[in-house]
Amino acid sequence: MSKETLILLYGGRSAERDVSVLSAESVMRAVNYDKFLVKTYFITQEGDFIKTQEFSNRPLDSEKLMTNETLVLSQKIKPSDIYEEGAVVFPVLHGPMGEDGSVQGFLEVLKMPYVGTNILTSSVAMDKITTKQVLESISIPQVAYVTFIEGEDVEAKLAEAEAKLTYPVFVKPANMGSSVGISKASHQAELRAAIELALKYDSRILIEQGVDAREIEVGILGNKDVHTTLPGEVVKDVAFYDYEAKYIDNKITMAIPAAVDDSTAAKMRSYAAAAFRTLGGCGLSRCDFFLTAEGDVFLNELNTMPGFTQWSMYPLLWENMGLTYPELIETLVQLAKEMFAKRESHLI
Numbered sequence: 433m434s435k436e437t438l439i440l441l442y443g444g445r446s447a448e449r450d451v452s453v454l455s456a457e458s459v460m461r462a463v464n465y466d467k468f469l470v471k472t473y474f475i476t477q478e479g480d481f482i483k484t485q486e487f488s489n490r491p492l493d494s495e496k497l498m499t500n501e502t503l504v505l506s507q508k509i510k511p512s513d514i515y516e517e518g519a520v521v522f523p524v525l526h527g528p529m530g531e532d533g534s535v536q537g538f539l540e541v542l543k544m545p546y547v548g549t550n551i552l553t554s555s556v557a558m559d560k561i562t563t564k565q566v567l568e569s570i571s572i573p574q575v576a577y578v579t580f581i582e583g584e585d586v587e588a589k590l591a592e593a594e595a596k597l598t599y600p601v602f603v604k605p606a607n608m609g610s611s612v613g614i615s616k617a618s619h620q621a622e623l624r625a626a627i628e629l630a631l632k633y634d635s636r637i638l639i640e641q642g643v644d645a646r647e648i649e650v651g652i653l654g655n656k657d658v659h660t661t662l663p664g665e666v667v668k669d670v671a672f673y674d675y676e677a678k679y680i681d682n683k684i685t686m687a688i689p690a691a692v693d694d695s696t697a698a699k700m701r702s703y704a705a706a707a708f709r710t711l712g713g714c715g716l717s718r719c720d721f722f723l724t725a726e727g728d729v730f731l732n733e734l735n736t737m738p739g740f741t742q743w744s745m746y747p748l749l750w751e752n753m754g755l756t757y758p759e760l761i762e763t764l765v766q767l768a769k770e771m772f773a774k775r776e777s778h779l780i
């Protein structure tokens with residue numbers, strides 16, 4: 433039986449490029465090489481496409497993918513050169529210029545099946561402000577927030593935030609993930625600094641009410657038929673679960689399944705599926721929740737390309753449901769092909 437070609441796109445231009453490399457390396461080791469030939473392409477910080485390794489067998493643990501530090505510019509290609517008839521693309525890209533609909537649009541122009549959500553869902557879910565506004569329309573509970581758009585009156589917005597919210601608050605770039613550019617503010621001076629930091633990453637800022645809550649996550653998988661996992665919990669050794677704590681210092685552990693009652697778990701799974709459907713989701717996502725001591729559930733965000741490292745929550749959630757990492761990859765490839773056929777059938 434001939435092998436199917438799986439193309440891994442990784443790296444990218446966002447601040448989350450290093451996480452993408454870790455995710456891609458985990459995927460390339462987990463693939464069932466009895467069924468797949470893996471080709472990898474690196475997108476540099478400047479946006480160039482570089483042809484990297486191909487694997488017909490599981491690579492050695494010592495095998496590393498190219499990064500911006502080990503760049504071989506002589507292997508640069510035109511972006512369209514990744515096209516291969518019958519191949520499926522797994523864009524293991526996190527953050528802007530990868531998870532926000534831009535690469536998804538590029539792949540649709542190339543007429544290639546790809547793993548993950550489509551252009552609209554990717555772009556809407558990437559924007560925290562727009563996601564909140566859409567999910568408000570179906571009455572999914574979310575923590576209170578104020579928006580700040582670059583060019584607005586900062587003093588007026590500070591006054592609005594202090595009138596509507598209580599410290600501490602969290603300030604987030606609307607279009608970043610993995611806690612990049614997010615900071616906690618306990619008074620006005622910190623709020624000003626947090627806004628200034630967030631504006632380095634985006635011109636749309638979310639100022640969100642801080643809550644004393646557990647962080648619970650639910651995995652989503654499917655196209656027309658949407659499946660969810662039992663919840664898992666992020667257990668923190670630090671007060672704020674920032675980018676360094678997640679990926680650099682590894683100061684987190686996970687409880688899978690989370691210690692929550694059946695009613696709360698069912699509510700989270702229902703909210704996750706409803707949010708995914710409302711945003712037009714397909715393929716996969718991870719839905720993140722806050723759970724307060726009083727039992728209140730708030731949907732935090734929908735992550736359309738969650739981390740895929742061997743210690744990432746998403747694959748571990750599905751492993752707990754009986755779906756192994758290699759089986760998860762195969763399922764995602766099949767869902768990608770189904771959605772490609774569906775999109776093509778709509779072009780009548």
